[in-house]
Amino acid sequence: MLTSTLLLSNQLPTLQYSSTPERFDETWEAPLATLLGLGRAAGADFIELFLERRNYISCLAEDDSITSISPSLSTGAGVRVFRGKADCYVSTNDLSFSGLKAALEKGLSILGLQLPTPKAFIPEINLELLRDYATKRGKDAWLPVCSSIREMGEVLLDGTANLKQKASHVQSRRATYFRDWQEVLIASSDGTFARDIRLTQSVGFNLLCADGANRASIGERAGNTSDANFLRTWDSQQAAEKIAESAGKMLYADYVESGTYPIIMANHFGGVIFHEACGHLLETTQIERNTTPFADKKGEKIAHESLTAWDEGRSENAFGTIDMDDEGMPAQRTLLIEKGVLKNFLADRTGSARTGHPRTGSGRRQNYTFAAASRMRNTYIDSGEYSIDDLFTSVDKGIYCKKMGGGSVGATGQFNFSVDEAYLIENGKITKPLKGAILIGEAKEIMNKISMCSQDLEIAPGFCGSVSGSIYTTVGQPHIKVDSITVGGR
Amino acid sequence: MPNINEIANSAKDNADKLGIKKFDIYGSTVDDTSVQVDQGEPKQVKASNRSGVTVRVWNEDNTMGVTSTTDVDPKGLELALKTAYEASFFGVKENVPDFSPEATAPIANKPQDKTPQAPVAELIERLLVAEKELLAAHPAIKGVPYNGLSQRDIDRFYLNSDGAVRTESHSLASVYLYSKTEEEGKKPRSAGAFRINHSLDNLDINGCIKETADKTISHLNYEKIKTGKYRVVFSPEAFLSLLGGFSNLFNAQSILDNQSLSTADDLGKEIASPLLWVFDDALHPANVGAESFDGEGTPTRQVSLIENGVLTSFLHSAGTAKRFNTQPTGNASIGAKVSVSPNFYHVFSTATPEEELSLETAENVIFIDDLQALHAGVKALQGSFSLPFDGWLVNKGVKTSIESATVAGDFLEVLKSIIYVEKEPELTPGGVCPKIWVNELSITGE
Numbered sequence: 001m002l003t004s005t006l007l008l009s010n011q012l013p014t015l016q017y018s019s020t021p022e023r024f025d026e027t028w029e030a031p032l033a034t035l036l037g038l039g040r041a042a043g044a045d046f047i048e049l050f051l052e053r054r055n056y057i058s059c060l061a062e063d064d065s066i067t068s069i070s071p072s073l074s075t076g077a078g079v080r081v082f083r084g085k086a087d088c089y090v091s092t093n094d095l096s097f098s099g100l101k102a103a104l105e106k107g108l109s110i111l112g113l114q115l116p117t118p119k120a121f122i123p124e125i126n127l128e129l130l131r132d133y134a135t136k137r138g139k140d141a142w143l144p145v146c147s148s149i150r151e152m153g154e155v156l157l158d159g160t161a162n163l164k165q166k167a168s169h170v171q172s173r174r175a176t177y178f179r180d181w182q183e184v185l186i187a188s189s190d191g192t193f194a195r196d197i198r199l200t201q202s203v204g205f206n207l208l209c210a211d212g213a214n215r216a217s218i219g220e221r222a223g224n225t226s227d228a229n230f231l232r233t234w235d236s237q238q239a240a241e242k243i244a245e246s247a248g249k250m251l252y253a254d255y256v257e258s259g260t261y262p263i264i265m266a267n268h269f270g271g272v273i274f275h276e277a278c279g280h281l282l283e284t285t286q287i288e289r290n291t292t293p294f295a296d297k298k299g300e301k302i303a304h305e306s307l308t309a310w311d312e313g314r315s316e317n318a319f320g321t322i323d324m325d326d327e328g329m330p331a332q333r334t335l336l337i338e339k340g341v342l343k344n345f346l347a348d349r350t351g352s353a354r355t356g357h358p359r360t361g362s363g364r365r366q367n368y369t370f371a372a373a374s375r376m377r378n379t380y381i382d383s384g385e386y387s388i389d390d391l392f393t394s395v396d397k398g399i400y401c402k403k404m405g406g407g408s409v410g411a412t413g414q415f416n417f418s419v420d421e422a423y424l425i426e427n428g429k430i431t432k433p434l435k436g437a438i439l440i441g442e443a444k445e446i447m448n449k450i451s452m453c454s455q456d457l458e459i460a461p462g463f464c465g466s467v468s469g470s471i472y473t474t475v476g477q478p479h480i481k482v483d484s485i486t487v488g489g490r
Numbered sequence: 491m492p493n494i495n496e497i498a499n500s501a502k503d504n505a506d507k508l509g510i511k512k513f514d515i516y517g518s519t520v521d522d523t524s525v526q527v528d529q530g531e532p533k534q535v536k537a538s539n540r541s542g543v544t545v546r547v548w549n550e551d552n553t554m555g556v557t558s559t560t561d562v563d564p565k566g567l568e569l570a571l572k573t574a575y576e577a578s579f580f581g582v583k584e585n586v587p588d589f590s591p592e593a594t595a596p597i598a599n600k601p602q603d604k605t606p607q608a609p610v611a612e613l614i615e616r617l618l619v620a621e622k623e624l625l626a627a628h629p630a631i632k633g634v635p636y637n638g639l640s641q642r643d644i645d646r647f648y649l650n651s652d653g654a655v656r657t658e659s660h661s662l663a664s665v666y667l668y669s670k671t672e673e674e675g676k677k678p679r680s681a682g683a684f685r686i687n688h689s690l691d692n693l694d695i696n697g698c699i700k701e702t703a704d705k706t707i708s709h710l711n712y713e714k715i716k717t718g719k720y721r722v723v724f725s726p727e728a729f730l731s732l733l734g735g736f737s738n739l740f741n742a743q744s745i746l747d748n749q750s751l752s753t754a755d756d757l758g759k760e761i762a763s764p765l766l767w768v769f770d771d772a773l774h775p776a777n778v779g780a781e782s783f784d785g786e787g788t789p790t791r792q793v794s795l796i797e798n799g800v801l802t803s804f805l806h807s808a809g810t811a812k813r814f815n816t817q818p819t820g821n822a823s824i825g826a827k828v829s830v831s832p833n834f835y836h837v838f839s840t841a842t843p844e845e846e847l848s849l850e851t852a853e854n855v856i857f858i859d860d861l862q863a864l865h866a867g868v869k870a871l872q873g874s875f876s877l878p879f880d881g882w883l884v885n886k887g888v889k890t891s892i893e894s895a896t897v898a899g900d901f902l903e904v905l906k907s908i909i910y911v912e913k914e915p916e917l918t919p920g921g922v923c924p925k926i927w928v929n930e931l932s933i934t935g936e
Contacts, residue, residue, distance in 0.1 A: 065582060066580065066582070068826040069555065069556075069577050069581070070557075071556075071557045071573050072557065073557065073560070073573065074558075074559060075560060075561055075566075086533070086534075087533075087534050087535075088536070091538040091539075092538070092539055092540065093561070093562065107537070110535045110610045149580050215871060215873070216872070258717055258896070258898070258934035289633070290670070291670065371536070406866035408865075410680065411635050411680045412677065412678040412679065416862065416867070416896075417863070417866055418867050435874075436898060438867050438896055438898075440896060442894070488877075489876060489934065490876075490899070490932040
């Protein structure tokens, strides 16, 4: 055990640490503090160690059989070293002291730093008392409470049976579930020392219906963090009804006629419009790359005055909820836009250092193979003052985008996203189903065209891909009206 | 970190120790380094040395379970085998996956071995030069927001309790550059390019710089395009993106799952223009990432998918091949439910077209260079797509960049509407392919 901060460099190979192998607890303080000290002694400006353990399982039911049960176990660590403006990220599967030291040495050497001479003193970094969000909230008990393999199978088969009952012209029925249990420990040379457990679960349906040449495929997914009983509380009957109804309507839908339309976008997953058109562009990662038109607009009006938007990590059990980010900072509630005026950006540690915007607990990553970057958590447009009727009656001819697919935003601020379920609006009324629509636009322009927000905010789970991998996020909004947008179709 | 042979031996020892009689294991280790730069400075260097294995275990009732793990020390492997054994009791009862009948077949052409990795300082230096040259290519190019130069060593193995043992190693180096313009009173424009090869020394960085610069500059003068129907020319990369988006056409597992645009009876059916030939050819000489065996140990090979427009075969795992009464094709990934995917497309034509077409002489055709948002705009089970794209309106060789437009259609109709397959193939990350001309598609602009 390390007993003194007066450690000599040549003593490192003889050190014996006894960290708890099955749990990230206080026993990791000494080896991590030593490694951080070693990095600082070598000349690094800042070092961060991210340790991760994951227990993942997915289950797939197809028609009336369970066709896949796939457990996956992983452990790994990422070492990030900063020197001046440059930084280096090294990842490894080896969590032994020598394995972590080898990764640190590689990171140091890449940045041109040399290990101290054998007789040099290695200062131990004084880490804070372990901030243990897992113990504080009883998260260590979560994993054993989660559904067993047998229970997963029963729930999913019950789900596909419900689909069979509710839908017509069914070609294939699928129910999918995954449970992702993740334990993380973060220690950095500024004294950060924090642990957390995240439990993310998702369950959903994919339904393919076909009648001659007419085909409709629809998916629907529910997601949750922090509730070990989530799968037991999933209402598969209601979910089956909803997806069967959507598929039935879209099976015989006409292709949308392309053009420029006013649109009304439903709440829930409709929030993907804000996620793509604006959310990504408020990440400091985008400021660093000069790929956001909003970089110098803080305090200025960038959106219609009807629009207020938040990004936060604290919504109870929402898919993007985190107690702390992947840099050990407590998650906070961040006001992004207030009545059209840009208030804040989303900043991780590096983004904050490089752009000057304060950290917001937004440093996130898919796993230990990625360095953290500024990423969204639960992101939504806040409720407005209008009723849904107000929105519809304001549209003579337009499109109701009831269910959104995925989307993306490019380096110039151009965004796009697809619509899985759409309807024509004529004289304020929904008249017929439409398919094949994709919406494209430019962030700067569209934000001023979101002119009406109703009062029915709802959020929905989603997966967000960016520089630090694929992460769990929430999108959300009330029903909104976009005055005009380009709709691609046939 | 244990090496690939140690992992393989340890996994086998653990299986024996646990009394697991039937198992197979696929694993890999990856050692990679990548660098990024920003305005003349190194931005981030990433290095990773990671391993992972997937084990499949058959129990006494011959049902199968699977587990993946990155814990490749003996304890981690033991836990993975135990977990797979426990999961095996919940495995499928019908059509249980089994060893590939070709897992011990000899492999004739093994791809080349690893090449030495270059020092990180050299990677940074070369990328800094590339960024500098790109910024100097035109005054409007103000940044290269996305860039990267990487090198990677990959070791893979497959073994099973029937004595199959396969290992292979190879190296890859790749570069991508994506530049962005800023001009007073104009919208920012961007474009990028990518190159891959076995080693840094053989990597065509200059070609990547030139392609990125040429494309970015060509988008400076842009215009809206009128919505309507246009003759469309797909770049090799765009066509292969679309083909990849609808790869369920050739996927035997998707067909068995009723998740395909094809059915088992479609072999021999004309699904495309007679001009079109499509092979999946993992061992094509241009495939620098070629792998000689798949996740089940089956040797990879050339598979003819479309000949003269006729659907000729599907891509198979060991399990789908058995159910189709044919041979596996080397396209499987190991798993509880074995998935099938293409390796490397080779698209070409042997037919003589009715007329030679050229972008130098054609009038008002849309040349689509890059399709975007395929994850959102491709409806793989419906056959339809609606996608934003980067491209140009080409009129007698004069290219005008198109601002913000989408292309939409039905993929099966696209295959039938191919009117010309150019002769010169180009190498892309997904395969080799020439430009493909399609008679008419819906374009949405203004």
